[in-house]
Amino acid sequence: MHATYHPLVKLARPDVFHPRIVFAGCAALPQGDGDDDGLVTALRHRGLHVQWKSWDDPATLQADVVILRAAWDYADRLDEFLAWSRRVRHLLNPPELVAWSADKHYLLDLRADGVPVVPTAYVGVDEAVEIPAGEVVVKPAVGAGSAGAQRFADATAARAHAQSLQAQGRPVLVQPFDRRVAAGETALVFLNGEPSHAFTKGPLLPPPGSAPVFEETGTFAAETLSAADPDDALWDLGHEAVVSVVRRFGMRREDLLYARVDVLGTGADDPRLLELELIEPSLGFRQLGAAEKARAERDFAVGVESALERLGLGPLSRRDGSHRGP
Numbered sequence: 001m002h003a004t005y006h007p008l009v010k011l012a013r014p015d016v017f018h019p020r021i022v023f024a025g026c027a028a029l030p031q032g033d034g035d036d037d038g039l040v041t042a043l044r045h046r047g048l049h050v051q052w053k054s055w056d057d058p059a060t061l062q063a064d065v066v067i068l069r070a071a072w073d074y075a076d077r078l079d080e081f082l083a084w085s086r087r088v089r090h091l092l093n094p095p096e097l098v099a100w101s102a103d104k105h106y107l108l109d110l111r112a113d114g115v116p117v118v119p120t121a122y123v124g125v126d127e128a129v130e131i132p133a134g135e136v137v138v139k140p141a142v143g144a145g146s147a148g149a150q151r152f153a154d155a156t157a158a159r160a161h162a163q164s165l166q167a168q169g170r171p172v173l174v175q176p177f178d179r180r181v182a183a184g185e186t187a188l189v190f191l192n193g194e195p196s197h198a199f200t201k202g203p204l205l206p207p208p209g210s211a212p213v214f215e216e217t218g219t220f221a222a223e224t225l226s227a228a229d230p231d232d233a234l235w236d237l238g239h240e241a242v243v244s245v246v247r248r249f250g251m252r253r254e255d256l257l258y259a260r261v262d263v264l265g266t267g268a269d270d271p272r273l274l275e276l277e278l279i280e281p282s283l284g285f286r287q288l289g290a291a292e293k294a295r296a297e298r299d300f301a302v303g304v305e306s307a308l309e310r311l312g313l314g315p316l317s318r319r320d321g322s323h324r325g326p
Contacts, residue, residue, distance in 0.1 A: 019313045021048060021304070022063040024055040025070035032070040035282050038293065042301035048308075055084060064313050065090045067257070067304065068098070071280045075143045078102060090311050092257045092304070093278050096249060101278040104141045104173055110273065113244040116237060118264060118272045123172040129162040131155040135177035138162050140170045151177055178272070180264050185274055186230050188238035188261040189283050189296075192303040193246065193253025195235050196296050198228040199284035201262070227287045233267025241276050255310065257303045258283060 021043070025032050031052040043050050053060050055071045066088045074081040082102065085095040100106055104122075111117045122141060123129050131152075138161050139149035148165060152158035162172045184200045202224030238261035246253050260281035265271035283300075285293050308314045 017313070019048070019064040019308055020062065021050040022060050022066045023050055023052045023069045024060060024066050025052055026073045027054050027056070029070045029072060030054045033282065035284065035286050036069050038285055038297045039300055042294075042297040043304060045298075046301050046305050048301070048304065055081070060084075060088055063089065065092060065304075065308065065311070067092045068280050074102065074279065075140070075147065078142055090307075090313070092307055093259075094249075097245070097256075097278050100249075101276065102142055103171070104139075104143075104275070105171070106276065107173075107273075109248070110241060110244055110276065113248070115240045115244050116270070116272050118178060118274050119176055121174040123162060123166070123174060125166050125169055125171055129159050129166070129172065129174070131158045131162075131174060132176060137173075137175045137177050138165075139173050139175075140165050141173050142170060178264050180269070184224075184226075186228055186234055186263045187281075187284060188230060188234060188263060190238060190242050190256070190259040190261070191283075191296065191299045192306070193242060193256045193259075194299075195238065196299060197284070197288055197292060198230050198234075199287040200226045200228040202226075225284060225287050227289075230263075231267040234263050234271055237261070237263055237271050237273060241273055245276070245278070254303075254306065257307060258300065 023032065023036065023039070040050055050067075053063075055066075055068070055074070056077075060066050068091065071081065082095070082099050085091050085098050091098065100109075104120075107117045107120045108122055111120075121130070121132075133155075135151060135153045136155075136158050137149060137151055138158050140147075143149065148170075150161055152161065158174070162174065165172050181203050184202045186198055187201055188198050189196045241261050242253065242256065242259055245251075245259070246256055256278075258278075258281070260277040260283065261273060262275040262277065263271050264274050283296075285296060288296060305314070
């Protein structure tokens with residue numbers, strides 16, 4: 001199913017540049033979790049071939065373009081991961097977005113831009129932890145797959161968990177528990193800066209006193225996913241988040257290959273952004289019907305093709321060295 005390469009393959013058109021594209025996974029999921037399998041075929045239909053590698057495989061540094069898809073362990077190796085993200089020739093999404101979105105301090109930036117986000121207190125490593133009254137969620141500011149996130153009804157236990165994260169050198173988020181999460185989160189998927197599709201993520205965090213159940217590789221909390229048809233108010237909220245990002249980084253919307261905006265609530269009850277995923281989000285292709293899945297995967301492939309052209313790496317570029325990036 002996955003494309004492979006061989007240095008001795010004789011190309012039908014040796015004068016035409018064939019960009020080397022890598023989907024980046026991690027050691028536990030070197031070929032992803034299966035959700036992206038259709039993207040390999042969608043790219044192949046456009047004359048583009050891709051292979052999976054763990055992001056820390058040295059071969060990724062030889063690729064023309066690396067597309068982050070399942071780098072689930074980045075939070076545990078953040079400095080190494082961010083240094084790597086700046087070393088690859090071209091990264092999608094780009095490294096400056098990756099660095100910004102790796103730390104959930106971005107929620108405060110989005111809030112400052114007027115995007116409705118869930119109430120959030122960001123607590124630095126050396127700052128005192130204040131726990132508001134009522135049930136709360138405490139999570140590391142840098143984390144993926146709900147690792148380290150827990151619900152608490154007891155302020156003392158919540159503070160102890162926050163302090164244990166701080167002792168590991170990890171800033172913390174403290175958020176009031178929003179009971180609307182019982183209905184799940186709505187994941188809004190944007191491809192090339194435009195709304196694509198959505199799906200629902202069932203509640204991830206168990207009741208206070210328990211830790212999330214992780215899938216078999218231990219890289220992310222097990223999820224219950226289903227199709228969704230959000231109302232316009234939720235898509236408007238997702239649009240606000242995307243616009244905030246592209247303005248902040250001076251990008252065109254179409255240059256944002258993918259984004260997933262996780263939202264709580266509905267248009268009738270003050271929806272709030274919970275997370276904005278720009279690094280390795282599952283895009284929920286498997287939750288779509290056959291026709292919509294094919295359309296979404298085609299849109300992703302078109303976005304990759306457009307990025308290659310923008311970077312001077314399009315498949316019609318001639319092999320004169322002009323396609324090489326810095």
